[in-house]
Amino acid sequence: MKYSLMSERREGPGDPMPKSPSPLEDGGGPRRPETGSPDKDSLLKRMRRVDPKQAERYRQRTGQ
């Protein structure tokens, strides 16, 4: 695997392109979260912190 950013550098793994990304090892993707499981709770906590009006504030110009 060519990774030109890697040459002359010390950091990073030898081959950053995983042969098989971890979610595929058990058939792909995460398991459906159990209700009340810590991981789902953590994600829900992030979502509950979102300003419900922020989409109205976005107001972007059209680009390309």
Add this chain to the structure above:
Amino acid sequence: MLHRIFGLETEYGLLIHEDRPDHSPTWFAHQIRNHLFQVQRRGVLDLHHRGHDEPPGNGGFITNGGRIYLDMGHLEYASPECHSLTDVVASDRAGDLLLQRAIEDLGLSEHVSLIKNNIDHETDATFGSHENYLVSRRFPFSRRGLAPFVTFLVTRQIFTGAGRIGAASPQDAWIQVDRLIVPRATVGVRGGSNLPFQISQRSDYIVNDFFEWVQHNRAIVNTRDEPLADPNEFRRIHLLLGDSNMAEYATALKLGVTGLVLQLIEEGHAPQDLEIDEPVEALQEISQDQQRNWVVRLQSQRTISALDIQEQFLDCALRHCRGQDEETDWVLAQWASVLNDLRGDYQKLVGRVDWASKLWLLECFREAERVDWSDPLLKSLDLEYHNLNPAKGLYYGLVEEGRVPRMTTDALIQIATEEAPKNTRAYGRSALVRYLLEGGGATDADRVANPDGLFPAYVINWSIFQVRGHAPFPMLDPFRTYRDEVRTHLEPSIV
């Protein structure tokens, strides 16, 4: 990945968290750009007019060989030329990191968020993620030659789409049918808030099959002939129909699969007889199909699913490309895996396919909070998926939970903020930018006139540069690094 140069251009949105009329997204964009170039000294600002909307100082090249600039009020980052998927993923993420860190350094994190998406739900504004693929000048760039490519592009969104709540409003949404461009409402395509969720952000805004403009009348294949390289040797395939991907895996797969399909076309191995009857209409219908059957009608009047079409392209690629290099084999294996998983529960794709990740998060929230699809809060969650602040963004919540396969590392992304790939001409350009940042070639008069910059006059473009006192230096071959030649070229002025 064979003889291919990849590049990505990303226009970012800026979400302002306060109600101050003097603080527009463009105002913040200027602060961030100025901080990157004038305080952090990441690169050198253009001294010349690049275009009527790119005056001197609007942006410039940075030490990793890419560009940061303002385009129509948006912060935009163009990656350096990359010769591998791992490089282009790291370089793409480097742009995210540079801009996010600038916001943090400026102490603006609580005031503004950097959003890597392509739509504004409220105004129907759209802004792009543009892909660049270098091909041979012999590439069959004609309607007939590109026909398989159009079919591929219309159907690839089933694994490249970033997903969104709703659709572009009918009054702004036009569609090409029978060579005419008509309002989408007249052909029965759903629009606005009536649509719960669709898999692509940009599909609503693509209204033509082939066209050269990039702001209006956007096309499946942009036909602008601007190779940014030797026009006798190369053509740059410039795509603007894709979504900005948060998942590194999706970015790598999108570019890798598209690169292989271009190879199939170049070598005459692309599947034939798969021309879609109304490709623009099909693009939007696939994106908006709530059952995710993704069936299209071919010009032969046969119907076929987008999945089956992608399988046919995959089969051709397996026959003709397998074993040519390690990266190709990775792409083929992951393409097959994703298509297989798309035939089952979409939740298998969470972490790898952005629309699946977003849909799963929204479904979790809807279930927990008993929220209807019409609740405007979901638009705000949609935006938050793309927030590049790791402490806030929903994509980063999935990363934190270990649900997202990484294609690079944080250390490599950090390196890619400063260093160019060492196997493309970005390497030589990086040497030039560093030379100018160090004040190379500046005269005493320059130092008096410009005490902060110490720059001699220069013009830098993707395929040529000139520094005052030197002849123009063309860099027409993106596969060459020009590193030694650039150093030699600049040597006389540093003696």
